[in-house]
Amino acid sequence: MSLFFTILILLVIIGFPFLLRRLQLSRFGYWLLGGYFILLIASVVAYTFIPTEEFADEEELPTEMTNRIYLVHEILDQGVPLEEFEQYKKKEWEFPVGTEESFSLYAGPDYQFPVIIIKRVEDQEAIHVDYYEVTPEIDVEPVHEEGEVTVYNHSGELTIEVLGYKLYRFNSMEKGFPFNQFEEEEDHSWIYYDVFDDERMFYITIPADIELNVDPDMDVHWLN
Amino acid sequence: MSLNKMDLSAAVKKQLNYKMKVYVGMISSLVIVQVIGIFFSVVSPLQGYSTMDYVEIEYMNYNTLNIITLTSLWALIHAIIMTTKNEWENAFPFVGNTLSNHLANMIFLVGASIVAGIVTILASFTVRVYLYYFTDELFFMSPGFVLNGGDLLAGTVTVILHFLLLCAIGYFLGTVTRLHRLLPVLLPIVVIGLLITINYINHDWMMNTVEFYYGETSMAVFLMKIVVTAGILFACSIAISSRTEVRK
Structure with a gap:
């Protein structure tokens, strides 16, 4: 399974650029990156709304973890x-x-x-x-x-x-x-x-x- | 205008422009690899099980290592591809020489490393956001979920340098394969054989090498180690290439 996965990934990495070039779709590469980048920025914005206090602070563990x-x-x-x-x-x-x-x-x-x-x-x-x-x-x-x-x-x-x-x-x-x-x-x-x-x-x-x-x-x- | 009188920086600039157009497929493949990495980060967490007298615990530990691993593979492979004979020949309908071609390739790889580094760091937010908003996974006291400014700075610098190092290694290996037509087939065997032999002679060698770079806790020293190593590898690539190229 892992071998199959590795081959698949190698095919994507090597084959995809050639395929795009063959299909003359290479010019969409930067648009694809732009779209992906917008998605990532949207994730960062959404992340800022996650209340971080729900997660333990690494330096100050909650009392239930230390005062048992x-x-x-x-x-x-x-x-x-x-x-x-x-x-x-x-x-x-x-x-x-x-x-x-x-x-x-x-x-x-x-x-x-x-x-x-x-x-x-x-x-x-x-x-x-x-x-x-x-x-x-x-x-x-x-x-x-x-x-x-x-x-x-x-x-x-x-x-x-x-x-x-x-x-x-x-x-x-x-x-x-x-x-x-x-x-x-x-x-x-x-x-x-x-x-x-x-x-x-x-x-x-x-x-x-x-x-x-x-x-x-x-x-x-x-x-x- | 004669080629001889062409300014090196102008030649590099022209070739870089050309490379940004011709290697756009590399950018598409980066996006695809990143999406696959995000997918596997979300669906295949490390699973663990622990049992005490009356209490059993099943836990899943998420991380973004898949994204980094796949993008590392992407960086290494594309740096090798850039040195293949076809790609090399394609660069010469334009003005320039071996040095300008190398410099343009290196600048392109540095830029690609920076882009790959930034999107990799941002993708780690995507994984967190997906897990938090779109699944009913319970994150119990998970300090690693929170990324602060310091983490982001350290993470971005580290991952960019990491990709740069892999690009330099890939570029060097790719250049070496052009020394002889059998080397593209033989080099992987030689490299793996060498690694096994060195590891046999000195068991800690590989671990120490990894530790030398990735065990470094000072950002400045880490930056220096990677930049110097990448610089040496790129310089070696230029030196090797100048011995093999007819076209100077």
């Missing part, structure tokens, strides 16, 4: 109390302990590894599982969204299921050569991904005297 909250980092590294992130709590479950002395924590077959924080709490009679989700604060809506988050207990086996996915589609325009010949064009794609990514976290509190065996594949952080 990273729950796990805030809780584990910064020691911020969980209560401050109440607005991000989406679901909660409670599983009475009863006579069980130990529980196991498993992931469902299509589990997608959110971070799990576990804390032992004195004088607690049940296992509490809270689910937190930080979604991006951007104007872009996902073109596809499905998601199911469930936790269930089956005979002392706690299973976490996180299913589904979100699909975003977006476009970007590269300045590229020759506009960036004398400056380094920054690649912001990593920030884009960061902005689109959801952060999901389970916060599990268990009675202090309960033993909880965790599937080693899960990303678990014990607070105490």
Whole structure:
């Protein structure tokens, strides 16, 4: 295909002037250029009406790209109390302990590894599982969204299921050569991904005297 | 008036006028190539896909490299065509000599590079305008969409010099092929063979050469590098041609 395209382009570049000369249409060349030039000038005029503030400034990225909250980092590294992130709590479950002395924590077959924080709490009679989700604060809506988050207990086996996915589609325009010949064009794609990514976290509190065996594949952080 | 007494600048001017008429097809082909470039810039963006735990991203990255690539090809090929025997012979029903013919060709190529550079820069606006007004594409925080005055100045200077360099290379290669009748066939093989051999001996050579010109971050130095290189190539073309031409 690319070979065909290359040959086609070569034919246009070489053959077109000869064809025009043969058909005695060469004199239209400058008229063609004039018409094309008018079209280009019209494009420039139309371009000036595009509100440039819709596009991120390269030197000053929007706050939603730089001021994201990273729950796990805030809780584990910064020691911020969980209560401050109440607005991000989406679901909660409670599983009475009863006579069980130990529980196991498993992931469902299509589990997608959110971070799990576990804390032992004195004088607690049940296992509490809270689910937190930080979604991006951007104007872009996902073109596809499905998601199911469930936790269930089956005979002392706690299973976490996180299913589904979100699909975003977006476009970007590269300045590229020759506009960036004398400056380094920054690649912001990593920030884009960061902005689109959801952060999901389970916060599990268990009675202090309960033993909880965790599937080693899960990303678990014990607070105490 | 005798040819010998004809002023060089007057001869160049006359030949340039002639060339502007005879090479008008080159201008038409520039417009066609540009339109094809705009079309491919709009319909064939670079596509990417990225996935994180729960989030999948499909993105399309538009650029105007197609326009520049095709116009570069146009510049190189037309500079070669200008040195073909037929074109060369056609220039001599008029007053002038080899030097005036070369000078007229070079001035024409400089002018063609300037025109090609300006329309290439303006075409990048056409692509942006089409994508913004005539498609429902979502441009998410795309700083590259915005072109300011500095970008335009840098872009215009760069692309004109880029086309000038390609014209000079094409003109030089075209002139070299006139050294021997087999060279039009052999030269591409020799050039490609040489490039492969040099690259085999020194892997970084090609990269370093490209970097020497296109890695330059100072406009003045970039301008100097291209103008000096183009000047050397044109001078070599004149020198080679003077050894092969009967008509002085």
